[in-house]
Amino acid sequence: MSFLRLARSKTGSLTKGVRWASTSESKDKYKILVVGGGSGGLSVAHQIRNRFLEAGKSLNADDIAIVDAAEHHYYQASPGWTLVGAGLKSKTEFRRPLNSLIESDEITHIPESVTTFAPKSSSVTTSSGRTISYDALVLAAGLKINWDAIPGLTKALSEPSSGVSSIYSYDTCDKVWNDIETLRNGSAIFTQPAGVVKCAGAPQKIMWCALDRYKRTNRRDNIKVDFYTGMPSMFSVPKYSEALNNLRIERGVGGYFQHNLVSIDSGNRKATFKKADGATVDVDYTILHVTPPMGPLDFLKESPIVDAAGWVEVNKDTLQHVNPEFSNIFALGDCSSLPTSKTAAAITAQAPVLTENLFSVMDTGKVSSATYDGYTSCPLLTGYNELMLAEFKYGLEPKESFSTFFDQTKPNILFYYLKKDFFPAAYWGRMVKGKWFGPSGTNRPKYS
DSSP states (O other), X not given: OOOXXXXXXXXXXXXXXXXXXXXXXXXXXXXXXXXXXSHHHHHHXXXXXXXXXXXXXXXOTTSEEEEOOOSEEEOOIIIIIHHHHTTSSOGGGGEEEGGGGOXXXXXXXXXXXXXXEEGGGTEEEXXXXXXXXXXXXXXXXXXXXXXXXXXXXXXXXXXXXXOEEOTTSTTTHHHHHHHHHHOOSEEEEEEEOSSOOBSTTHHHHHHHHHHHHHHHTTOGGGEEEEEEESSSSSOXXXXXXXXXXXXXXXXXXXXXXXXXXXXXXXXXXXXXXXXXXXXXXXXXXXXEEOOOOEEOOHHHHTSTTBOTTSSBOBOTTTOBBSSGGGTTEEEOGGGBOOSSOBOHHXXXXXXXXXXXXXXXXXXXXXXXXXXXXXXXXXXXXXXXXXXXXXXXXXXXXXXXXXXXXXXTTSOBHHHHHIIIIIHHXXXXXXXXXXXXXXXXXXXXXXXX
């Protein structure tokens, strides 16, 4: 069975054409180009490779390429670095060489960064000035953590004794545990910014673990714990937000809503927050855990394929670009415009849908029946040996896997061990290899 490629016509529409040019003919032309070697990029690249081979479509060596300048791949903030900050894992357990995770001969790693996009000519330019063309493009580039958006934050993080830390960096996640463990009395403040962040539950997960640690080591009475969030509630999904707020009140944690961290004076241990009315308030802290503001990557914001906010503009159901002129472009994960939480769990449900639709477009010229319902999950650590498993879909509607057996608003020890031990094993052993499909587990979903 021949492998049909999609050639762009003069009007920019997509039509079925001749066989793809192999990489032996042009090393800078790939059948499928994946931008980003994170959770989304690795998972979807392997799934695409497997899907074509399962369908009997031949692939040449290096027909699929992952473009990413990173040397290492990380099991990041919410999944892995929270466990480091809580003293449960070593951060080295959550870092591996990116090349070691690309197992297929059909997939190559291009260790460069993409700087510009030319979607009308189906090509990108890399940091070395190299032009790479493609038949299909998948954006899985992640998002930008804006450390410099909070004056004083970068300086405070670099100072060992500043009391300021964050689980959102490999370099600083172990400092979180050091600050939690060395605090004997005073004020521990945990922050969350307004707007988009990787896993919206992560900022409070580390707070709950710190609180539990203080209780277990008889320090709780000497330490005031407060949660300052730029958001109007504890969590975006009302069902879980109510449960978390009840937990906050029950455990004596201060809640300051619509308080956005805007600057840090580490010399005087003061944090400044802006309230909803625009007024600011200075708060003293002994330790301060910061979740920095986040947003789209600069090289994407300047491209013609994003929406007004800077996210790659895709159909929320099919993950295909909304512009028919760019219908050979797909996106998933943090860089996409999908109106759901930016989590690794969301990627597990997005990747098989993207894979099926990309396969269908390349084989037939149109998307398949595969649709993404917005499923995501946030395993909310609420202390040691307990976890609230939030699962939901578009519309902030719960979509729970274990509701027949458990009330998922109640912290559970089984869920805790899923988070601590099972999920990391599944991530390294299955997900990045394209063999984990979210709620479907190890079985790739079938679409009619």
